Amino acid sequence: xxxxxxxxxxxxxxxxxxxxxxxxxxxxxxxxxxxxxxxxxxxxxxxxxxxxxxxxxxxxxxxxxxxxxxxxxxxxxxxxxxxxxxxxxxxxxxxxxxxxxxxxxxxxxxxxxxxxxxxxxxxxxxxxxxxxxxxxxxxxxxxxxxxxxxxxxxxxxxxxxxxxxxxxxxxxxxxxxxxxxxxxxxxxxxxxxxxxxxxxxxxxxxxxxxxxxxxxxxxxxxxxxxxxxxxxxxxxxxxxxxxxxxxxxxxxxxxxxxxxxxxxxxxxxxxxxxxxxxxxxxxxxxxxxxxxxxxxxxxxxxxxxxxxxxxxxxxxxxxxxxxxxxxxxxxxxxxxxxxxxxxxxxxxxxxxxxxxxxxxxxxxxxxxxxxxxxxxxxxxxxxxxxxxxxxxxxxxxxxxxxxxxxxxxxxxx
Amino acid sequence: xxxxxxxxxxxxxxxxxxxxxxxxxxxxxxxxxxxxxxxxxxxxxxxxxxxxxxxxxxxxxxxxxxxxxxxxxxxxxxxxxxxxxxxxxxxxxxxxxxxxxxxxxxxxxxxxxxxxxxxxxxxxxxxxxxxxxxxxxxxxxxxxxxxxxxxxxxxxxxxxxxxxxxxxxxxxxxxxxxxxxxxxxxxxxxxxxxxxxxxxxxxxxxxxxxxxxxxxxxxxxxxxxxxxxxxxxxxxxxxxxxxxxxxxxxxxxxxxxxxxxxxxxxxxxxxxxxxxxxxxxxxxxxxxxxxxxxxxxxxxxxxxxxxxxxxxxxxxxxxxxxxxxxxxxxxxxxxxxxxxxxxxxxxxxxxxxxxxxxxxxxxxxxxxxxxxxxxxxxxxxxxxxxxxxxxxxxxxxxxxxxxxxxxxxxxxx
Numbered sequence: 074x075x076x077x078x079x080x081x082x083x084x085x086x087x088x089x090x091x092x093x094x095x096x097x098x099x100x101x102x103x104x105x106x107x108x109x110x111x112x113x114x115x116x117x118x119x120x121x122x123x124x125x126x127x128x129x130x131x132x133x134x135x136x137x138x139x140x141x142x143x144x145x146x147x148x149x150x151x152x153x154x155x156x157x158x159x160x161x162x163x164x165x166x167x168x169x170x171x172x173x174x175x176x177x178x179x180x181x182x183x184x185x186x187x188x189x190x191x192x193x194x195x196x197x198x199x200x201x202x203x204x205x206x207x208x209x210x211x212x213x214x215x216x217x218x219x220x221x222x223x224x225x226x227x228x229x230x231x232x233x234x235x236x237x238x239x240x241x242x243x244x245x246x247x248x249x250x251x252x253x254x255x256x257x258x259x260x261x262x263x264x265x266x267x268x269x270x271x272x273x274x275x276x277x278x279x280x281x282x283x284x285x286x287x288x289x290x291x292x293x294x295x296x297x298x299x300x301x302x303x304x305x306x307x308x309x310x311x312x313x314x315x316x317x318x319x320x321x322x323x324x325x326x327x328x329x330x331x332x333x334x335x336x337x338x339x340x341x342x343x344x345x346x347x348x349x350x351x352x353x354x355x356x357x358x359x360x361x362x363x364x365x366x367x368x369x370x371x372x373x374x375x376x377x378x379x380x381x382x383x384x385x386x387x388x389x390x391x392x393x394x395x396x397x398x399x400x401x402x403x404x405x406x407x408x409x410x411x412x413x414x415x416x417x418x419x420x421x422x423x424x425x426x427x428x429x430x431x432x433x434x435x436x437x438x439x440x441x442x443x444x445x446x447x448x449x450x451x452x453x454x455x456x457x458x459x460x461x462x463x464x465x466x467x468x469x470x471x472x473x474x475x476x477x478x479x480x481x482x483x484x485x486x
Numbered sequence: 487x488x489x490x491x492x493x494x495x496x497x498x499x500x501x502x503x504x505x506x507x508x509x510x511x512x513x514x515x516x517x518x519x520x521x522x523x524x525x526x527x528x529x530x531x532x533x534x535x536x537x538x539x540x541x542x543x544x545x546x547x548x549x550x551x552x553x554x555x556x557x558x559x560x561x562x563x564x565x566x567x568x569x570x571x572x573x574x575x576x577x578x579x580x581x582x583x584x585x586x587x588x589x590x591x592x593x594x595x596x597x598x599x600x601x602x603x604x605x606x607x608x609x610x611x612x613x614x615x616x617x618x619x620x621x622x623x624x625x626x627x628x629x630x631x632x633x634x635x636x637x638x639x640x641x642x643x644x645x646x647x648x649x650x651x652x653x654x655x656x657x658x659x660x661x662x663x664x665x666x667x668x669x670x671x672x673x674x675x676x677x678x679x680x681x682x683x684x685x686x687x688x689x690x691x692x693x694x695x696x697x698x699x700x701x702x703x704x705x706x707x708x709x710x711x712x713x714x715x716x717x718x719x720x721x722x723x724x725x726x727x728x729x730x731x732x733x734x735x736x737x738x739x740x741x742x743x744x745x746x747x748x749x750x751x752x753x754x755x756x757x758x759x760x761x762x763x764x765x766x767x768x769x770x771x772x773x774x775x776x777x778x779x780x781x782x783x784x785x786x787x788x789x790x791x792x793x794x795x796x797x798x799x800x801x802x803x804x805x806x807x808x809x810x811x812x813x814x815x816x817x818x819x820x821x822x823x824x825x826x827x828x829x830x831x832x833x834x835x836x837x838x839x840x841x842x843x844x845x846x847x848x849x850x851x852x853x854x855x856x857x858x859x860x861x862x863x864x865x866x867x868x869x870x871x872x873x874x875x876x877x878x879x880x881x882x883x884x885x886x887x888x889x890x891x892x893x894x895x896x897x898x899x
Binding site: 142171 | 580585
């Protein structure tokens with residue numbers, strides 16, 4: 074029988090009623106002829122409660138005990154989902170991570186999946202079981218202690234199971250009905266995408282469109298898992314939601330697939346840094362050690378052996394960045410005249426694999442922002458993305474203008 | 487190092503503060519030179535919540551999924567207790583049932599412990615770990631699925647660990663400060679016992695003094711585990727609580743150790759049953775099949791080949807008992823004139839190993855009840871117990887009178 078993986082997030086299993094609704098969706102896929110692997114998250118709020126317990130007990134906790142505690146929410150949902158399916162006369166049973174066993178690295182609280190043996194579950198499918206319900210987010214490390222995969226890890230569990238079992242598709246049921254051209258809360262014309270390429274989804278995921286955990290998309294891309302994001306709260310037909318798939322499966326496409334933004338950015342500029350080999354390492358090494366997430370980096374043209382170095386980071390990393398730079402200067406590793414922090418900026422990006430074949434996309438973006446009177450402070454580009462740093466007050470205007478300029482409210486012809 | 491087992495029940499770990507208090511007690515025993523095995527229950531209310539989820543999801547649930555769900559509460563407490571101990575700089579780690587692995591029968595929801603390997607935990611003790619925190623109530627069955635030991639099963643887990651590790655003592659921390667001569671809520675003169683013999687505790691436990699799970703006492707008796715019941719909410723010295731121990735360790739004793747009662751009993755009488763070989767089996771077989779907990783049984787003297795058969799059972803089993811008897815009669819397996827149910831009775835018992843050597847204990851009991859004008863409806867006796875069925879309205883009076891008559895308010899001379 075073909076295998077289908079269905080993943081239900083925390084809000085989709087928040088109550089017994091919602092678990093029942095999710096189970097009905099599973100039942101329909103069983104009726105469609107699939108052997109189904111269901112990956113469940115903890116009931117909404119449970120994981121936060123457990124994380125709160127751990128943090129209150131021990132501010133610098135032993136991550137192994139953290140994992141033992143916070144993984145328990147998924148076990149509850151897995152058992153309840155199996156019971157609900159049994160009530161519907163669908164042969165089902167639950168598996169906890171250690172029972173599969175889903176093997177991971179020993180990086181507790183942020184483990185990576187190493188192996189998913191299929192023999193146990195396939196033997197049960199062969200015996201007539203129709204649904205394997207697996208607790209998401211968890212596995213066991215080399216020493217047989219429980220590990221977790223980091224927040225959102227159930228998405229990654231689902232994709233990894235889909236890859237291991239050669240599933241026809243991996244459906245991620247969540248509280249939104251798909252991936253949009255941009256955030257509908259700030260742009261009324263935002264349109265749900267029918268399909269999006271893995272690479273685009275990766276850029277959007279890391280830019281803050283919190284639909285899927287980034288690692289799950291990476292994994293899906295590597296193993297060519299067809300990934301569908303769809304709503305738990307609506308009736309879905311065959312083409313519901315958004316399919317995240319290989320670029321080749323997308324026939325018609327706009328140059329730009331979506332507009333992403335990240336609200337709370339800061340722009341930091343080191344004025345008059347000595348422009349010598351190794352200066353970038355001398356600056357960004359200490360920043361990395363201080364845990365500053367540096368995003369964009371721009372170096373001005375050098376004049377008389379000195380240059381300005383600009384980088385962006387999340388607003389709440391500014392203090393750390395300042396301290397790291399002061400310490401590096403005090404230690405004589407760098408010298409600069411001044412460090413200017415602009416904490417009123419945001420990042421707006423356009424993403425699309427179509428950029429590779431469409432010329433002038435960046436120019437069109439800059440022209441559109443100019444027409445709105447928006448000043449661009451920093452620009453970075455990659456093969457399928459252009460990002461700009463602008464004043465935060467223009468964020469919504471910029472997103473709306475770019476959405477219009479690239480015709481994202483219309484499906485590709 | 488000598489090993490001590492300490493068990494903390496649900497109310498003793500109900501909040502993070504209480505877990506901290508419990509951890510301090512553990513810390514004191516570590517300072518006293520013990521390697522400590524801590525057995526924890528779920529935080530008070532958690533197991534009930536999970537049982538509620540299961541029952542609401544599936545009235546006739548798959549006990550294997552029930553076990554997977556309800557065992558998760560203990561895992562949370564075990565991790566939090568380990569973290570709390572670590573915060574106090576005490577080397578500790580948690581174990582879930584499958585990690586020990588604590589092997590049980592496959593009787594899900596009521597499994598019996600079969601094996602507790604000591605190698606894993608002893609290896610950690612040898613490396614310098616001071617406290618092993620073990621999730622109580624749970625194990626794994628022959629097929630590696632999670633099992634639970636029935637309500638109160640953490641007591642049994644604790645005693646089994648004490649037996650497996652040859653612990654010096656097994657301390658059960660709970661919300662009462664020991665075992666009393668009777669229930670202090672109905673007899674103001676009730677006195678805490680310093681020691682009680684296993685056999686007495688067994689009779690009291692099965693009579694409804696809900697301090698310890700009956701099976702934990704059986705296990706302690708079989709393996710001669712010194713079991714101490716004491717309060718989580720008071721300062722305890724060396725002789726705090728009640729020691730449940732071998733009869734030989736009790737030097738001074740009253741003839742009677744305690745007075746127990748069971749409030750909601752019913753007395754059922756089958757009038758004029760044919761008195762023939764096999765009649766008891768023909769009556770009590772169907773009752774057992776119907777799930778009726780028959781307690782006391784009395785058969786009248788036979789007259790002209792017919793007799794009356796009286797038995798007691800919990801009040802809420804009366805309907806089932808009536809139906810079972812009617813069906814047995816309809817099937818021609820028994821015949822009787824009438825089935826009389828008296829649902830206004832209770833059971834009062836005196837328990838004490840001293841009865842073996844003290845004559846006239848039963849007579850003294852009956853005399854004391856007569857002096858209060860209390861009519862005895864049924865009597866049963868065992869080597870260390872005399873039980874009577876009386877009208878429920880006399881229950882408190884009877885308990886108080888017997889407590890006085892046997893001088894239980896005074897410690898044995």
